[in-house]
Amino acid sequence: MNVLDELLSRVGNLPAADQAALYKEAQAMTVGMKFVPNAGPQTDAYLSLADVLLYGGQAGGGKTYLELGWGINEADSGIIFRRGRNQTDGLEKEGKGLIGAGARFNGTDLEWTWPNGKSLKLAGMQMPDDWQDHAGRERDYMAFDEGGEFLEQQVASIIAWLRAAPGKRTRVVIGSNPPRSADGFWLIKWFAPWLDDKFLNPATPGELRWALRVSRNDEIEMVWVDGPGVYEVEGENYTAQSYTFIPASLEDNPHRNTPEYRAKLQSLPEPLRSQLLYGKFATSLKDLVNQCIPSEWVRQAQLRWTDKPPRNVPMCTIGTDCAGGGEDQMVLSPRHDGWFAPLVKVPGSEIPMERAGSYAGGVVVSHRRDRATVVIDMGGGYGGPVYEHLKANDVEVIAFKGSETSHRRSRDGKLRFVNKRSAAYWLFREALDPGQPGGSPIALPPGDRRLFAGLTAPTFEITPQGIKVEPKVVRDQKGKVKAGVMAKLGFSPDEADAVVMSWFEGPRELTHAMDWMDLKQTKHGLQKAPQAIASGRQPLSARRRA
Numbered sequence: 349m350n351v352l353d354e355l356l357s358r359v360g361n362l363p364a365a366d367q368a369a370l371y372k373e374a375q376a377m378t379v380g381m382k383f384v385p386n387a388g389p390q391t392d393a394y395l396s397l398a399d400v401l402l403y404g405g406q407a408g409g410g411k412t413y414l415e416l417g418w419g420i421n422e423a424d425s426g427i428i429f430r431r432g433r434n435q436t437d438g439l440e441k442e443g444k445g446l447i448g449a450g451a452r453f454n455g456t457d458l459e460w461t462w463p464n465g466k467s468l469k470l471a472g473m474q475m476p477d478d479w480q481d482h483a484g485r486e487r488d489y490m491a492f493d494e495g496g497e498f499l500e501q502q503v504a505s506i507i508a509w510l511r512a513a514p515g516k517r518t519r520v521v522i523g524s525n526p527p528r529s530a531d532g533f534w535l536i537k538w539f540a541p542w543l544d545d546k547f548l549n550p551a552t553p554g555e556l557r558w559a560l561r562v563s564r565n566d567e568i569e570m571v572w573v574d575g576p577g578v579y580e581v582e583g584e585n586y587t588a589q590s591y592t593f594i595p596a597s598l599e600d601n602p603h604r605n606t607p608e609y610r611a612k613l614q615s616l617p618e619p620l621r622s623q624l625l626y627g628k629f630a631t632s633l634k635d636l637v638n639q640c641i642p643s644e645w646v647r648q649a650q651l652r653w654t655d656k657p658p659r660n661v662p663m664c665t666i667g668t669d670c671a672g673g674g675e676d677q678m679v680l681s682p683r684h685d686g687w688f689a690p691l692v693k694v695p696g697s698e699i700p701m702e703r704a705g706s707y708a709g710g711v712v713v714s715h716r717r718d719r720a721t722v723v724i725d726m727g728g729g730y731g732g733p734v735y736e737h738l739k740a741n742d743v744e745v746i747a748f749k750g751s752e753t754s755h756r757r758s759r760d761g762k763l764r765f766v767n768k769r770s771a772a773y774w775l776f777r778e779a780l781d782p783g784q785p786g787g788s789p790i791a792l793p794p795g796d797r798r799l800f801a802g803l804t805a806p807t808f809e810i811t812p813q814g815i816k817v818e819p820k821v822v823r824d825q826k827g828k829v830k831a832g833v834m835a836k837l838g839f840s841p842d843e844a845d846a847v848v849m850s851w852f853e854g855p856r857e858l859t860h861a862m863d864w865m866d867l868k869q870t871k872h873g874l875q876k877a878p879q880a881i882a883s884g885r886q887p888l889s890a891r892r893r894a
Contacts (some may be wrong), residue, residue: 383417411523433472496527500534667850686789705733764814802844
């Protein structure tokens with residue numbers, strides 16, 4: 349039972365005269381409101397005391413009117429975002445219908461202003477850093493229309509300017525259907541008690557839960573706590589905020605629940621039909637037609653993973669994405685044939701820049717086993733000192749330059765690649781294919797959201813020069829990110845790059861199976877067995893070198 353149902357139940361038990369008095373009082377209280385929420389979830393959402401509210405699910409549940417209505421009725425300085433500024437026309441139309449002549453609308457700035465100084469603005473945040481265009485002006489209300497289309501860093505960054513005078517409430521409202529791409533993964537995390545079926549202590553719709561948003565290594569973690577207050581995490585104090593999720597359905601909105609609108613939703617292709625008609629969050633993500641690595645193949649690789657590498661298979665390669673200090677991080681991906689160890693991540697802030705090569709080289713050596721080949725990403729300019737340091741210390745190391753030409757071909761031998769990055773991602777795609785003879789050999793550590801997002805984000809196209817996988821980043825003349833995987837995710841896919849490089853180079857069972865058959869497990873690592881099986885032939889690796 350929602351809040352309004354409970355109130356109506358109580359009112360229904362009152363004498364007729366008392367009921368009439370209450371109805372008259374309610375009419376008097378709402379007579380000046382430009383927006384009055386529908387009975388049911390929309391009223392629950394309007395009255396919710398949560399600092400951060402997720403409202404929606406199904407299409408037609410009244411998300412847009414809730415966002416506008418709260419801003420018009422309650423906020424002193426509000427802003428409602430869409431991912432693209434050109435997508436605000438619907439908000440503008442509905443807002444003008446609600447506000448009428450009560451406020452002046454500036455079509456250039458997309459902002460209403462009232463005679464008393466109150467304001468409500470519409471805005472877009474298309475590119476990852478566009479939130480900076482709206483930073484600096486304090487607001488007491490922020491809403492995100494179709495929140496699943498925004499990047500986590502955009503929302504987390506801009507709400508730092510959610511402030512008000514003492515005693516004035518501040519609020520965030522996120523109206524959203526289920527996200528349709530990896531951009532919206534963060535909604536499942538921020539509202540895990542309601543949306544994540546693996547969350548150990550699930551919450552009911554409208555229930556308040558408290559959490560801290562803690563940044564670690566360019567990753568936002570939700571730390572769920574018992575209630576409001578200040579909590580210390582790693583020596584820093586955080587103030588808990590309240591969160592809730594209130595689902596809304598088409599049936600809850602009498603203004604939109606028409607046979608014609610429902611018929612439109614029912615005619616949509618899957619999974620868009622289920623996303624909008626039934627509001628399925630947890631199972632809503634669908635791959636793009638030209639997505640390089642299918643999401644389901646990555647999930648299957650995670651399910652194959654065990655907490656130990658396969659017996660008698662040495663560490664073959666360590667893919668290494670180097671850091672440039674600050675918010676960057678160094679990522680290592682040790683690989684035992686198709687089994688990938690949990691990623692090693694070192695914050696860039698911990699790497700002394702004056703001796704970055706020797707320090708990062710020491711990190712690599714400390715995790716290296718069995719003379720594993722080290723693959724260093726040279727694309728960002730940070731790998732050079734590490735490469736030189738390892739090379740000088742007789743460590744077998746390979747420089748990976750994604751922009752270089754690659755002479756490899758697809759598994760069937762028909763397709764070439766535009767560059768080495770494209771070859772590496774495509775060949776890892778082929779290795780993940782569960783339909784290949786014997787199935788996929790790849791086992792990936794589960795639970796790393798950034799790894800999953802980085803692997804599944806790139807798209808591809810077939811060009812006259814061969815397969816071209818979407819670049820990591822494309823910058824404009826001022827160095828601002830304007831396209832590429834980083835523009836999609838809001839962060840650098842370092843984890844995915846490290847894994848893909850680790851598979852692209854170094855030994856595998858296909859090339860070194862005979863060598864590994866002669867190895868035994870000892871407490872000091874893999875060594876040659878004293879009584880090796882006499883196969884009567886050279887190891888495959890030796891024949892390849894001959």
